[in-house]
Amino acid sequence: MVQNHRREDHETGGENKEKRPKFFINDHVDILIEILERLDGRSLCVAASVCRLWCTIARNDSLWEKLCFRHVSPPPSSVRSVVLALGGYKRLYTGCVRPVRSRLGRVRRASWARDEVQLSLSLFCVDYYERLGGSNSNGRLVEKSSPSSLMFLCKPVNV
Amino acid sequence: MVLYDSATLGGSCSGSSSSSSSSKPPPLQQRQQTQQDIDGLLAGAGYRVRSSELRKVAQRLERLETAMVNSPADLSQLASDTIHYNPSDLASWVDSLLSEFTQPPTCPSEFIMDPETNQTVVSDAWTTAEPHMPQVHQNISYQQQSLNNQLTVDNQLTVVTAMEEDSGIRLVHMLMTCAECVQRGDFSLATSCLEDMQGLLTRVNTVCGIGKVAGHFIDALSRRIFQGIGGGSINGGSAYENEILYHHFYEACPYLKFAHFTANQAILEAFDGHDCVHVVDFNLMHGLQWPALIQALALRPGGPPLLRLTGIGPPSPDGRDSLREIGLRLAELARSVNVRFAFRGVAASRLEDVKPWMLQVNPKESVAVNSIMQLHRLLGSDLNRNSPIETVLSWIRSLNPKIMTVVEQEANHNQPGFLDRFTEALHYYSTMFDSLEACTVQPNKALAEIYIQREIANVVSCEGSARVERHEPLSKWRTRLSGAGFRPLHLGSNAYKQASMLLTLFSAEGYSVEENDGCLTLGWHSRPLIAASAWQAVSDGTADFPA
Numbered sequence: 052m053v054q055n056h057r058r059e060d061h062e063t064g065g066e067n068k069e070k071r072p073k074f075f076i077n078d079h080v081d082i083l084i085e086i087l088e089r090l091d092g093r094s095l096c097v098a099a100s101v102c103r104l105w106c107t108i109a110r111n112d113s114l115w116e117k118l119c120f121r122h123v124s125p126p127p128s129s130v131r132s133v134v135l136a137l138g139g140y141k142r143l144y145t146g147c148v149r150p151v152r153s154r155l156g157r158v159r160r161a162s163w164a165r166d167e168v169q170l171s172l173s174l175f176c177v178d179y180y181e182r183l184g185g186s187n188s189n190g191r192l193v194e195k196s197s198p199s200s201l202m203f204l205c206k207p208v209n210v
Numbered sequence: 211m212v213l214y215d216s217a218t219l220g221g222s223c224s225g226s227s228s229s230s231s232s233s234k235p236p237p238l239q240q241r242q243q244t245q246q247d248i249d250g251l252l253a254g255a256g257y258r259v260r261s262s263e264l265r266k267v268a269q270r271l272e273r274l275e276t277a278m279v280n281s282p283a284d285l286s287q288l289a290s291d292t293i294h295y296n297p298s299d300l301a302s303w304v305d306s307l308l309s310e311f312t313q314p315p316t317c318p319s320e321f322i323m324d325p326e327t328n329q330t331v332v333s334d335a336w337t338t339a340e341p342h343m344p345q346v347h348q349n350i351s352y353q354q355q356s357l358n359n360q361l362t363v364d365n366q367l368t369v370v371t372a373m374e375e376d377s378g379i380r381l382v383h384m385l386m387t388c389a390e391c392v393q394r395g396d397f398s399l400a401t402s403c404l405e406d407m408q409g410l411l412t413r414v415n416t417v418c419g420i421g422k423v424a425g426h427f428i429d430a431l432s433r434r435i436f437q438g439i440g441g442g443s444i445n446g447g448s449a450y451e452n453e454i455l456y457h458h459f460y461e462a463c464p465y466l467k468f469a470h471f472t473a474n475q476a477i478l479e480a481f482d483g484h485d486c487v488h489v490v491d492f493n494l495m496h497g498l499q500w501p502a503l504i505q506a507l508a509l510r511p512g513g514p515p516l517l518r519l520t521g522i523g524p525p526s527p528d529g530r531d532s533l534r535e536i537g538l539r540l541a542e543l544a545r546s547v548n549v550r551f552a553f554r555g556v557a558a559s560r561l562e563d564v565k566p567w568m569l570q571v572n573p574k575e576s577v578a579v580n581s582i583m584q585l586h587r588l589l590g591s592d593l594n595r596n597s598p599i600e601t602v603l604s605w606i607r608s609l610n611p612k613i614m615t616v617v618e619q620e621a622n623h624n625q626p627g628f629l630d631r632f633t634e635a636l637h638y639y640s641t642m643f644d645s646l647e648a649c650t651v652q653p654n655k656a657l658a659e660i661y662i663q664r665e666i667a668n669v670v671s672c673e674g675s676a677r678v679e680r681h682e683p684l685s686k687w688r689t690r691l692s693g694a695g696f697r698p699l700h701l702g703s704n705a706y707k708q709a710s711m712l713l714t715l716f717s718a719e720g721y722s723v724e725e726n727d728g729c730l731t732l733g734w735h736s737r738p739l740i741a742a743s744a745w746q747a748v749s750d751g752t753a754d755f756p757a
């Protein structure tokens with residue numbers, strides 16, 4: 052009983068206002084979004100496992116859109132509708148932009164940044180087309196369940 | 211004797227197996243026993259090694275270390291391709307790792323002198339590989355071989371000894387001799403040559419390098435000698451099979467991707483400012499070229515045009531309309547990205563059967579003609595009628611296309627002399643197979659090899675109308691197209707930049723893009739293998755048509 056009292060003291064001590072954090076990031080979603088916007092792809096995926104709120108935010112495609120066009124001047128508005136039709140920015144980033152950037156990073160030339168995104172878009176489109184074929188096939192094109200034109204991006208690179 | 215063993219073990223142990231050196235004395239005494247005990251100290255560390263094999267394992271670990279240090283930076287394949295069975299079984303694990311490396315010619319010294327019995331002892335792991343090799347080579351049908359035994363073939367030794375290099379050179383010499391006999395018509399000598407070569411193949415590694423290419427050429431030569439030049443089974447592959455092989459070739463190596471992206475860039479630039487465009491594709495296949503163009507047109511400044519695509523392809527058997535299915539897929543993609551799109555399929559088994567009225571070209575629209583490795587099929591000359599290439603080129607010209615993109619193999623496989631053709635093909639396809647070695651994606655690689663193998667068989671073993679793979683180099687195409695009333699268009703720096711980027715994405719360092727007077731060529735180590743060019747019809751009608 053004495054111990055219980057002590058524990059309650061601890062709890063009341065814990066509820067003491069000086070010990071409670073004054074700032075809880077989840078109360079300020081706009082700041083949270085600003086921070087998450089500046090993360091790299093891998094960190095963003097990790098952030099999605101923190102809590103439900105972070106998961107919802109991290110899955111928002113606009114964050115991934117900013118990630119895709121980082122270091123590049125903002126694209127015309129028509130790009131967004133095309134990318135969303137082809138599968139969304141998260142898929143574009145994880146499937147194409149990230150591997151393209153990491154591979155070309157070794158021979159990075161400043162003028163290539165925009166072209167990297169364009170090339171990624173083209174490859175993304177071919178991949179979408181192949182996925183179309185896989186889902187619509189009546190068994191004829193079923194061999195394409197594993198090969199994809201993006202597979203060469205997934206394989207480890209010989210340095 | 212025990213002391214001798216422990217001394218040599220101490221000398222040969224590398225740093226990574228330092229734990230084994232401390233365990234030397236007790237297990238070696240167990241070597242005298244017939245029972246093969248698992249070494250106790252290593253077992254404590256999580257590794258299962260038989261005490262009797264400790265010495266072998268230590269030597270192999272040392273060899274592995276030198277191989278890893280000296281190998282040409284090819285280590286990533288260890289992570290992706292090898293199947294490592296049970297790393298805790300240290301002996302076989304090290305063996306499987308070692309078999310990934312090309313060993314220097316020290317094969318004879320691999321035979322370990324067993325000090326106890328003074329006999330040559332070859333370990334179990336090495337001998338398991340040996341029986342596979344004759345089995346592989348004696349099976350003459352390389353097509354099935356590459357499909358069925360791909361897994362076992364990949365895990366085999368890739369040891370190149372001095373003896374093997376010598377055999378490789380001899381193989382090439384014998385191939386030339388055999389080809390010369392065939393050209394002379396001396397089929398009996400050619401047959402004996404073939405038998406010698408097949409015997410020689412058993413001593414050469416056919417998993418990679420000259421052995422593999424030579425195998426395909428030997429196959430093609432025997433097809434020519436024994437089955438005649440009709441080339442039935444090679445050309446009789448169904449259209450469906452061809453499409454699958456083509457698709458895997460597309461994914462295994464960058465040649466087709468380079469062709470598609472370069473042609474698309476040229477077409478995109480030619481269509482700048484036009485609102486009604488029509489693309490004629492001479493070989494639709496799965497239509498893999500067009501999604502990228504549709505997407506680029508969707509995003510071009512000024513909005514997408516109305517795009518019509520006419521795809522030519524072989525008629526599909528059993529009632530299925532494969533052209534229409536591809537057209538539907540492309541239409542769905544175009545709909546998703548808001549590009550007005552119309553598709554038309556023209557089924558024709560040969561390109562010369564296509565007549566311009568089938569394409570239904572509207573005079574108000576801008577036309578682009580796209581030919582990826584199709585024009586060379588028209589070069590077979592039939593003396594009874596006009597040469598098909600001239601017929602086709604003249605109706606292309608009559609369409610007045612804004613641009614005609616031509617991609618062709620950069621090789622001279624249309625020479626009249628068989629030996630010259632054979633020599634050129636040997637060099638060309640050896641280079642192409644070398645470039646395929648860089649590809650690590652299975653099963654694409656195996657099926658891509660079958661695709662190339664069919665080309666080889668057609669070049670070597672067919673004649674007359676059966677031989678459709680009549681590749682000609684860029685210089686000859688330039689002459690031919692200029693003579694038919696076309697002028698070249700330069701491909702531009704955007705195409706070059708895109709091609710360079712595309713190649714950098716491919717892991718192999720050997721590919722190179724070069725610009726050749728406005729045309730782009732993709733090659734392996736400075737040997738161009740495929741050339742892309744763009745043409746436009748000369749507007750006035752003063753060009754000379756060859757008679």
